[in-house]
Amino acid sequence: MDNLINLKVMSYNIRHGKGLDGKVSLRRIAEVITKTQSDVVALQGVDRFMPRSGFRDQLKKLAKQLGMHACFSPSINLIMIQYGNAILSHYPIISKDIQYIGGSKERRSVLIVKLQINECVVTIVNTHLGAHMSERIKQNSVLWSVLEKLEQPTILAGDFNMEMHDSFMKRLSSRWKKITPQNNLPTMENGTEIDHIFVNMSIEQATAKVIPYDASDHYPVIAEIRW
Template sequence: MKKMAIVAAMIIFVMVSSFLMNVTSQEDINVLKYMNGDQIHYIEIVTAGALEEVVAEAINNENQSVHYAVLNQPIKKTDHAGNKRNHFYITRSKGQLENFSKLSVYPPNGSSKLYNMQEIQTIDINSAAIGGNELKMMRDLSVMSYNIHHGKSLLGGDSLDTIADLIEASGADIIGLQEIDKGVYRSKFRNQLKYLADRLSMYYVYGENVNFLSGKYGNGILSRYPITYSENLLLPSRREQRGLLRADIDIDGKKVHFLSTHLGLNSAERAKQMGVIQDYTKTLTEEVILVGDFNSSSRDEDIRSISKKMLDTGYAAGQDQQPTLDFPFISGRIDYIFISPTIELKDYRVIKSRASDHYPIEVKLTLP
């Protein structure tokens, strides 16, 4: 009898917990509508970090259902209170957003709730307008991507100063970095990105992905130009947490979205991570430069997929066979710089330095 009472109590506890979780999940959902002028640019659904999938149903002004979508590739962000939140996106490629008046959201195992969408302008139309007599500027830019292997050379020696010298000699204006330590024993507890930024007199932003040996490990961005906004996004990951670091950079009055990433070692994991990155880039309003260590060859589906939307600078320059990871037992191009089609590619090169286990790549660009 006592055993039956314990089992009954456990069943009730599970049912109440499940109910409270569903209620909390529904109360912890925000729906935002981002406007570009008078057009809907994209819709964002923000949920608690535990919700990995939601179903969204769009309702028009006549209270008719006009769109239905299962969203299961969230980007994870940490809010100002330190809470992890999942962000799902509905972009113009997924539906005629002008017909969306309200959104009904169904969490797993929960009943739907109808949401009015909070409206947010993505650009200031007045400041974005260009007068008829204003001269259009063409801006030249040098961009680098570099996996620095936590500042260790191929032989294991400390190479952070060599890396700083290489970046300085290259003349690169913006650098996307991967595998950067912050306060880790193996790299003398240094804040490696700040060290490089101070050496090179650059602005910087860091995106931590992993708590590692009492410190942090992640991606970084260095820039000669001011960084006006940044955010670090956690990508869906099976083993080591991977991330996408965004910086909005003001290049003589021209805003560019600069993204630095480092994808996983498993092909299925990378495919999902790339899908999330592509969804996210559709929410951006300005030209995009995406750099990083993608751990993929140009024949892999994730690279072929992004290359349909953005320009693969190595391929466009005829350097597809130039390795960025080069050993006797393994050699190939796994580091990339992708650019919006409106950006002009002037030059591409691989810098063959053994300051890291990867070669850095650099491109010369002209912004529209």
């Protein structure tokens, strides 16, 4: 029993901190993460030095405020100006890999990191797929090839821009176990569920929930996983 690992993982598209009131506030995002006491946070929609978010390095600011390790994969990379996915972790990040999967308006990516959790190495995968089906069809094939190469234990999180009835999500759930939120809430304020957390290993226990906050147009999904 001493070898069991307990991990609280969040997936959250922060929309560069733009809340439902139209105002950009990174403080609200930090408060959400703090309140949930998540160990690992997979963020999508993170700005670095973008005009719309006050030219701030949002990841650096969050990491410093929360006291977490951090890494980033840019979907938009214009010298200093960046936008993309990030992972925050209370555990040391021992490696990072980025697989670019293309896209029509922005170059989407899969961010893969390995964490050292006590004696165990755990892989965390974070992605944000395209908003249009035509680009997701191409991205899905690349994502699938990435996922097929991953060893256990791996946790996959992200904004898939797809609900579970989509054919790719059905295929994914045949190989990966979704940690389904018990409170059965949508992950966006518009009523859709497009943010998901999956695992590829046998688990002792897992629960998840969606918590509605107004800090973004997405709601964070938090999974507590024990294996």
